[in-house]
């Protein structure tokens with residue numbers, strides 16, 4: 001009989017902070033495909049795979065962290081959750097809170113959130129508050145709210161989020177049979193880079209992987225505090241999911257970078273959009289702009305001759321392209337050729 005995926009907490013229960021008897025809040029997250037990218041592999045001279053996190057229930061990796069964060073909230077007996085979000089955390093929190101019967105409050109930066117993500121928070125019944133400020137300012141507000149009111153914070157400063165997100169690294173090792181040489185991912189608030197490093201380290205210590213990968217993190221040039229070495233006041237990028245100037249998991253991310261022997265670099269919005277189009281057209285994977293940052297970073301590293309020949313490289317592509325079709329189409333009008341109901345006309349239109 002085929003194995004039926006039980007969501008990341010059930011699948012990795014012995015490595016999660018929960019027990020058999022806990023009421024697990026899951027939408028079946030995780031178990032996402034690791035897809036080989038042949039054309040990118042041959043361009044960079046390595047074996048490149050993308051971990052397609054847009055396949056999660058709400059379309060981003062945030063679901064891995066949300067199943068564990070919300071499971072703990074229910075265990076603690078809390079009734080309301082709050083988060084600041086550039087869009088995907090709120091979409092995920094709203095869905096998992098709905099499933100668990102909790103109230104969900106989300107703070108989003110005004111005008112800087114993709115339409116699909118906004119729709120998700122609304123249809124899942126979250127209370128939406130737009131803040132006339134950026135993500136970092138939203139996070140300051142919700143941190144204080146959660147300290148002073150009976151509301152549980154489900155941003156990645158909540159340690160249960162990282163516990164769930166580390167399973168992305170477990171899955172990659174399980175899928176490849178060992179750790180890759182290099183793992184790449186976009187870096188925004190820096191929870192995920194920290195979680196992946198935890199996951200890879202944990203598997204290596206348990207002897208399930210023979211080694212840990214180097215971690216190559218990629219930021220958007222207009223929102224690259226790790227590259228600058230200090231917080232950025234007014235972060236700006238088309239990749240709204242990583243439009244963050246003051247990452248909460250600063251020290252953990254620096255540790256992941258340095259302990260793994262990796263780096264964190266920046267790419268331009270133009271490089272991000274090019275990589276997004278490339279992934280869609282050449283690999284068949286439609287991701288949102290932030291998710292294309294590691295591919296852009298990989299292509300840039302290859303152009304500098306810095307990609308080890310034949311290395312196995314995995315890239316977490318973090319969110320689904322359907323969340324933000326406006327950016328992907330770049331303002332292009334969609335105008336397909338119109339033909340009458342006629343096979344000859346169809347053949348003519350196709351140049352057959």
Ligand SMILES: *Cc1c(COP(=O)(O)O)cnc(C)c1O
Nearest residue numbers: 088188189190191192241318319
């Ligand atoms: C949240 C998010 C990121 C950034 O992850 P961090 O853990 O904040 O660094 C990147 N891409 C997408 C699509 C996201 O939703």
